[in-house]
Amino acid sequence: MSDRYKRVKEIIEKASSVFVVGHKDLDLDAVGSCLAIYNYVHSKNKDVYLIVDDRKMERAVSKVIKELSNTVNFINSARAINLKDKKSVLIVMDTNKCYLLQNPILNDNFFEKIVIDHHEMGEGSINDGEIIVDTEASSTCEMMTDFLKTSDFTIDSYLATVLLAGIVLDTNNYVLKTDSNTFYYSYYLTTCGASPNKVQYLLKQDLNKYIKRQKMITNVKIINKIAVTRGLQGEVYRREELAKTADTLLLFNNIGSSFVVAKIDKNTVGISARSIENVNVGKILERFGGGGDAHEAAAKITDTTVNKVEKELINIIKLL
Numbered sequence: 001m002s003d004r005y006k007r008v009k010e011i012i013e014k015a016s017s018v019f020v021v022g023h024k025d026l027d028l029d030a031v032g033s034c035l036a037i038y039n040y041v042h043s044k045n046k047d048v049y050l051i052v053d054d055r056k057m058e059r060a061v062s063k064v065i066k067e068l069s070n071t072v073n074f075i076n077s078a079r080a081i082n083l084k085d086k087k088s089v090l091i092v093m094d095t096n097k098c099y100l101l102q103n104p105i106l107n108d109n110f111f112e113k114i115v116i117d118h119h120e121m122g123e124g125s126i127n128d129g130e131i132i133v134d135t136e137a138s139s140t141c142e143m144m145t146d147f148l149k150t151s152d153f154t155i156d157s158y159l160a161t162v163l164l165a166g167i168v169l170d171t172n173n174y175v176l177k178t179d180s181n182t183f184y185y186s187y188y189l190t191t192c193g194a195s196p197n198k199v200q201y202l203l204k205q206d207l208n209k210y211i212k213r214q215k216m217i218t219n220v221k222i223i224n225k226i227a228v229t230r231g232l233q234g235e236v237y238r239r240e241e242l243a244k245t246a247d248t249l250l251l252f253n254n255i256g257s258s259f260v261v262a263k264i265d266k267n268t269v270g271i272s273a274r275s276i277e278n279v280n281v282g283k284i285l286e287r288f289g290g291g292g293d294a295h296e297a298a299a300k301i302t303d304t305t306v307n308k309v310e311k312e313l314i315n316i317i318k319l320l
Contacts, residue, residue, distance in 0.1 A: 016088055017088045029170045043153065059206055098124055113129030115129060139166050157195065164199050165203060216232065231261065259317075
């Protein structure tokens with residue numbers, strides 16, 4: 001990995017300007033990793049911008065962006081395209097899928113690209129540029145902590161806290177994809193001043209949304225230790241609400257994998273999946289046009305119903 005990171009630094013050094021972007025519906029892993037590379041580039045006296053198009057944000061992301069609004073150059077995709085030149089670099093964090101970018105058009109507007117992510121490559125992945133994907137890492141925040149540490153970059157307490165929050169979020173409090181590296185980099189971030197209290201503050205949930213998610217669990221069906229549940233009729237959910245519900249289901253006895261199916265907009269059904277056993281949820285969701293890795297995955301299907309998607313998913317699970 002050190003050779004790959006060396007190449008990243010070389011590309012940044014030659015860039016006229018750098019634009020950092022995460023996936024749609026930003027979460028703390030995306031925001032934390034974006035801020036990590038943003039701060040590194042800024043330390044090199046480069047013009048650097050963080051692209052955010054999301055209009056609705058989860059509470060924690062909104063807090064971070066508000067707190068940094070006076071110190072970070074947040075811009076939208078349209079302005080980024082106007083500001084970039086032939087030597088500008090686009091750095092994509094916490095996703096490798098073009099269609100998941102804040103604005104997919106960004107992919108076609110930059111000649112030089114860097115992708116840093118912990119999700120498996122698949123259909124729709126960006127395939128040109130410097131691609132660094134570590135599917136063994138718990139999160140992109142873990143990867144960026146390693147990057148900054150090996151670069152002898154001094155991580156301030158605020159950045160350390162957001163990076164730690166990203167790790168805690170993506171591991172579901174150290175339940176998923178957690179190994180010795182995860183614990184080591186979490187410890188390292190605390191030595192940089194990361195505040196566990198601030199992490200908990202960032203991760204505080206909206207009570208009404210929490211109740212709404214818990215109601216989904218009442219529809220759960222369990223097939224060979226695989227839980228499948230669905231959203232309430234007439235309700236529309238954000239993607240992260242499905243993911244959090246899938247995480248919650250793994251906390252119960254005799255559930256090793258979970259799938260949550262619900263409307264994510266008027267014409268789209270989303271699926272979020274998690275696994276801590278030998279069920280490869282990424283492979284299953286590839287059949288719905290989505291993907292991910294063995295432990296976490298997602299898909300979205302247009303012009304269908306929750307009933308149809310749930311029925312098809314259950315039929316696939318019964319054949320495993």
